[in-house]
Amino acid sequence: MVASSRVRQLRKPVGSTSMRRFARALCGVVLLGTAQLGFGDGHTPAVDADVHLGVASCASSVCHGKLSQQDQENVWLNEFRIWSNEDRHARAYKTLLNDDSKRIARNLGLANAHTADICLDCHADNVPGDKRGEKFQISDGVGCEACHGGSQQWIESHTEDTATHADNLAKGMYPTEDPALRADMCLKCHMGNEDQFTTHRIMGAGHPRLSFELEAFTANQPAHYDADDDYIARKRPIVGFNLWLSGQLAAADNYLGLLQGKQLEVTGITPEFSLMDCHSCHHSMDDLRWGAQRRSQGLAPGQLRLQDHHFLMLKAVAAVLDDGERKALQNAIVALLRAGQTSYGAIRSRAGELQSWLQSHGDAWLKRDFSSANIRAIRKTLAQYGANGDLADFSAAEQAFLGIENLSLNIGDADAQQQVLDGLYNAVESDKTYSPGKFRAASRAAKARF
Numbered sequence: 440m441v442a443s444s445r446v447r448q449l450r451k452p453v454g455s456t457s458m459r460r461f462a463r464a465l466c467g468v469v470l471l472g473t474a475q476l477g478f479g480d481g482h483t484p485a486v487d488a489d490v491h492l493g494v495a496s497c498a499s500s501v502c503h504g505k506l507s508q509q510d511q512e513n514v515w516l517n518e519f520r521i522w523s524n525e526d527r528h529a530r531a532y533k534t535l536l537n538d539d540s541k542r543i544a545r546n547l548g549l550a551n552a553h554t555a556d557i558c559l560d561c562h563a564d565n566v567p568g569d570k571r572g573e574k575f576q577i578s579d580g581v582g583c584e585a586c587h588g589g590s591q592q593w594i595e596s597h598t599e600d601t602a603t604h605a606d607n608l609a610k611g612m613y614p615t616e617d618p619a620l621r622a623d624m625c626l627k628c629h630m631g632n633e634d635q636f637t638t639h640r641i642m643g644a645g646h647p648r649l650s651f652e653l654e655a656f657t658a659n660q661p662a663h664y665d666a667d668d669d670y671i672a673r674k675r676p677i678v679g680f681n682l683w684l685s686g687q688l689a690a691a692d693n694y695l696g697l698l699q700g701k702q703l704e705v706t707g708i709t710p711e712f713s714l715m716d717c718h719s720c721h722h723s724m725d726d727l728r729w730g731a732q733r734r735s736q737g738l739a740p741g742q743l744r745l746q747d748h749h750f751l752m753l754k755a756v757a758a759v760l761d762d763g764e765r766k767a768l769q770n771a772i773v774a775l776l777r778a779g780q781t782s783y784g785a786i787r788s789r790a791g792e793l794q795s796w797l798q799s800h801g802d803a804w805l806k807r808d809f810s811s812a813n814i815r816a817i818r819k820t821l822a823q824y825g826a827n828g829d830l831a832d833f834s835a836a837e838q839a840f841l842g843i844e845n846l847s848l849n850i851g852d853a854d855a856q857q858q859v860l861d862g863l864y865n866a867v868e869s870d871k872t873y874s875p876g877k878f879r880a881a882s883r884a885a886k887a888r889f
Contacts, residue, residue: 489589489611491566493575494582496594518663525661528581531562546644560635561628586624588613604673616674618682622653622689630693633700639712648717653686654845679849680809688801691749698790704783718833719744728875732829736773745779747772748835752842755820759813771796818846819889825882831875836867859885
């Protein structure tokens with residue numbers, strides 16, 4: 440039986456991202472099921488065709504609203520109580536009523552945050568009016584169907600003894616067990632897409648910076664299922680490493696899609712700043728950060744830079760698998776970064792080329808059986824990049840810490856590596872006090888241990 444409990448220890452926020460240090464028991468490291476491997480297709484619960492019946496449709500005491508976990512069933516049946524009591528998604532709408540949200544709404548010229556689609560699209564299950572059932576309430580926030588899909592077709596049949604997971608999926612249930620599709624669902628709000636996007640204007644009005652890492656976000660989500668033998672039999676397993684890898688691939692793919700869409704250009708003389716590396720501008724002016732790495736990429740000092748943090752995580756994977764792949768990916772990354780200092784057309788062209796490369800190689804990576812030696816080598820490569828100064832930007836350092844910690848947990852030696860993990864965490868604890876030199880020193884210490 441797969442061990443699914445994760446003991447979480449609250450960590451302070453990194454930048455605007457609430458992160459936790461967590462430990463988990465691993466048993467052959469089968470963590471999640473999957474219906475397929477590969478990139479998602481962009482079809483997420485917020486845009487499905489079925490009516491969303493509302494959280495109350497799932498919350499009765501004979502369904503998912505029981506007081507405690509029901510061990511004799513193949514699901515816990517207290518999922519509603521976990522969501523309502525422990526899950527921040529349940530409070531997402533209420534956030535729109537606080538003083539910070541009121542201030543952001545005023546700054547954006549909105550009447551209020553809790554009725555504006557630009558806010559509700561991510562702080563609630565904001566489906567169109569004709570897709571809202573009798574018990575649906577927008578004030579429920581990010582509820583069951585925001586992740587599991589409109590339940591119109593499957594709410595009655597999914598409890599039948601003869602119902603299978605395949606039946607439920609055929610009736611519109613969203614396959615959250617698939618890591619790539621789970622990442623697609625999360626990214627629509629935690630990075631944005633063509634239709635809902637946290638622009639630089641919104642952040643300038645007071646909204647926090649967005650950041651995403653699927654493995655850490657999954658671990659921080661209050662669990663409402665066991666990845667036990669029954670779960671695996673119904674939904675098929677993957678090893679935990681693939682959750683991290685799927686998240687990096689999906690985030691890179693999503694970002695490259697944004698660079699090719701309407702979000703790149705805004706009205707006026709500037710590009711959409713939120714697609715740039717925030718911390719290429721947002722640091723003290725006497726903290727000079729342009730140096731050898733950016734010089735070697737052919738980038739000029741004082742220029743806006745596109746983001747590359749997810750690409751750098753994937754470059755570490757390529758470096759371990761095949762040096763030729765690493766070089767090809769490195770060249771494609773540099774070409775995109777250089778295009779970011781020339782024209783919108785060049786950005787779109789290079790983003791398309793890099794996206795095609797990642798999709799063709801990423802699918803093969805997700806089907807690959809990564810050994811413990813492979814995972815250890817990827818972890819050490821990330822530490823090497825940090826020690827070399829290749830991860831000097833805060834977002835890259837943040838992703839590297841999360842990656843190194845997650846891979847250590849996957850390998851099973853996180854406790855033994857506690858000192859170096861603490862050193863890396865302390866170096867990225869806050870983007871306000873972040874020091875590239877301190878992160879390089881922490882990375883050197885990590886590399887020496889790995």
